[in-house]
Amino acid sequence: MELLQVADAVAREKNIERDEVLLAMEQAIQKAGRSKYGLEHDIRAHIDRKSGEIQLTRYLEVADPVEDDATQISLKEARSIKEDANVGDFLTDALPPIDFGRIAAQTAKQVIVQKVREAERKRQYEEYKDRVGEIVNGLVKRVEYGNVTVDLGRAEAILRRDELLPREHFKVGDRVRSYIFDVRQEPRGPQIFMSRSHPQFMAKLFSMEVPEIYDGIIEIKAVARDPGSRAKIAVISHDNSIDPVGACVGMRGSRVQAVVGELQGEKIDIIPWSPEAATFIVNALAPAEVSKVVLDDEQRRIEVVVPDEQLSLAIGRRGQNVRLASMLTGWEIDILTEAEESERRIEETRQRSQLFMDALDVDDVIAHLLVAEGFTGLEEIAFVPLEELTEIEGFDEDIAAELQNRAQTYLETRARADEERAGELGVSDELKALDGLTPAMLVKLGEAEIRTLDDLGDLASDELIEIVGQGTMDEAAANEVIMAARAHWFEDDETPAAPEAASESA
Structure with a gap:
């Protein structure tokens, strides 16, 4: 009964199951039993969960033929002991209780401590x-090289130096609130990683301060932070009668100030989210005013034109405003002033007009008309x-x-000239026959010493785009061309499989 009382006490102290402790004790007794009767034997221990009685038993497996005399018994011998024994059954012998010596007791204690620690982990x-994704409170247990170990009550967590806010320092005993962003199972035990600089830390703080976010009426769509300095948060309301920005700011700024106080004075811009990319980006660049935007959906780039006096405001100190908006x-x-x-625009118009004048042999009036109609x-x-x-x-x-x-x-x-030039540069006929490459692209590849299918196959998509020129090919097209160039690499692998496939179909 004392054994059961100890198991109950350990289970309560470590907050693990009582059965886990008893299993650890059984393994410890089992190890001590093998030390006494021989490590080669299959000896198992069992503790009665009600009485606390310890039973030590030797197991012998019925086998035919016998490979290990210490743990197996032949079918003939087994049937002389038990008539209905079959191969795979186990015969058991009860062993007398062992008297734990000092070394055996120490070994048993180590096993129990290890198993209890594993169960606790x-x-x-x-x-x-x-x-993961929750905010928790804890006490600073120790600080080493700027890394903070936090006591969460039932576990310890790590708050690394790069996950703290700049100029933020904690002392032992300080209370700290952090965001759990990762939990990993490692050989030394579970590692709980926390952060105060993570974007979602601010989002969770807002959901704690703003009931409408907690209830799902207002949704946080995106967060960007420059920890300790400035942040932007995009919100949308699913109820037309509720202003999402006003709800997050609160009466006289009470709600946002509570978050700012927790983040050591970090300035927060609350922005209305919009499904329209242009509108959302214009909102994100606040407080700067935007005159015009030009979107490139394929590259996910946008040119923003602002009045000359708004340029510094749009870019922000050290580019902070535009970086957070991005x-x-x-x-x-990309931010441009109206003058730039x-x-x-004047330079592009001049270049296009000159191109049309030279290539089409027309005067500047016709060239300007073509440019004005949007021909590039x-x-x-x-x-x-x-x-x-004819509509012009x-x-x-x-x-x-x-x-x-x-x-x-x-x-x-021009195409004939490019083909001749590609030939002079040594571009192979196989490369010329590849779909998706124009004569002008072949010339650029030749100049970059990409002359065979193998040369092209060794490139990455971004390298190919850089060689042929930005805007002439997107990433999907570049990948398709590269895979076509690599196709002959796999022909040898596929050839042996053909006869086998034919026999299966037959």
């Missing part, structure tokens, strides 16, 4: 693995339906047809 992992929206943001945008390259003029050209003011069908004919002739001439 398992309990900690099971308890905290489902609490993190919040997931778009790359105007200069660039000769390919568009060469292959656009004739009706689109002052263009009749003859002029449109002549322009289209000149554009096609110029492109054909």
